Amino acid sequence: xxxxxxxxxxxxxxxxxxxxxxxxxxxxxxxxxxxxxxxxxxxxxxxxxxxxxxxxxxxxxxxxxxxxxxxxxxxxxxxxxxxxxxxxxxxxxxxxxxxxxxxxxxxxxxxxxxxxxxxxxxxxxxxxxxxxxxxxxxxxxxxxxxxxxxxxxxxxxxxxxxxxxxxxxxxxxxxxxxxxxxxxxxxxxxxxxxxxxxxxxxxxxxxxxx
Numbered sequence: 001x002x003x004x005x006x007x008x009x010x011x012x013x014x015x016x017x018x019x020x021x022x023x024x025x026x027x028x029x030x031x032x033x034x035x036x037x038x039x040x041x042x043x044x045x046x047x048x049x050x051x052x053x054x055x056x057x058x059x060x061x062x063x064x065x066x067x068x069x070x071x072x073x074x075x076x077x078x079x080x081x082x083x084x085x086x087x088x089x090x091x092x093x094x095x096x097x098x099x100x101x102x103x104x105x106x107x108x109x110x111x112x113x114x115x116x117x118x119x120x121x122x123x124x125x126x127x128x129x130x131x132x133x134x135x136x137x138x139x140x141x142x143x144x145x146x147x148x149x150x151x152x153x154x155x156x157x158x159x160x161x162x163x164x165x166x167x168x169x170x171x172x173x174x175x176x177x178x179x180x181x182x183x184x185x186x187x188x189x190x191x192x193x194x195x196x197x198x199x200x201x202x203x204x205x206x207x208x209x210x
Contacts, residue, residue: 002030006039006071013063015070022074032078040071041113044199062102068109085115088209091133092118092144093125094178095156100148103178107144110198116205127162134167141171142205145191147178157189164190173208175201 002025009017025035043064076083090111094104101123111118119137121129125145134140143163147156160174176191186194193208195201 002028003035003038003042006035007043010040010043010064010067010071013060013067015067018067018071019074022071026074026078032075032083036072036075036083036113040068040075043068044110044113061106065102065106065109068113072109072112081117083115084112084117086117086209087139088142088205089117089119089137089140090142090144090205091121091130091137091140092146093121093130094123095145095147095149095152095159096124096126097152097155098147098149099123100146100178103148104144104146107146107177107198107201110202111205114202114206116202127159130159130163131166134163134170134172141209142173142175144175144177144201147176148180150180153180153185153189160190173205175204177201 002021006018006021006025009021022035022039025039026032072083090108092104092108092111094101104120104123108118108120117139119133119140121133130143130145134143145156145159147153156176160176163172163174173192175193175195176186176189177195181189181194183194193204195204
């Protein structure tokens with residue numbers, strides 16, 4: 001019932017209630033990792049099923065994301081960096097010229113909830129910014145580029161090629177996603193991997209990183 005209360009608070013999109021229930025659980029001696037796995041992660045699958053085809057679904061997804069983010073922040077105060085159990089860090093950002101960030105934020109949230117350290121570079125991110133971030137974070141093995149605009153595709157291809165050239169002595173998985181991308185487009189843009197959902201993105205990196 002304790003974990004179900006946390007899960008439902010996330011699905012109701014209520015960050016303050018999520019925070020309250022997590023603090024109550026922690027004060028009662030509940031293992032924070034159990035809260036993560038049985039409370040927060042249990043809410044991910046229903047969220048992932050939302051298609052975001054209308055304003056109502058988009059608003060709901062944003063409220064879920066805010067609630068989930070609050071939950072992870074609560075656990076970070078207890079577990080610190082040990083919350084992130086995976087060694088492979090993920091860099092994520094929306095491609096240069098594109099200011100959309102909802103999909104990116106959801107994917108970043110899934111990675112964090114799944115134990116991956118995430119460096120979120122924000123929106124309108126250039127190849128140089130990704131490259132500098134990779135240089136600053138030697139633990140980063142994955143670059144996730146999001147784009148919702150078809151007009152950005154030529155620049156995305158240039159970005160991917162620039163990152164790959166700069167990191168030619170280092171193994172880096174370059175993933176591409178977003179509303180304007182398909183498997184065929186990702187291949188044409190020279191990405192290593194395409195995923196159509198946050199869950200698929202996490203699974204792809206789990207397979208890649210072992």
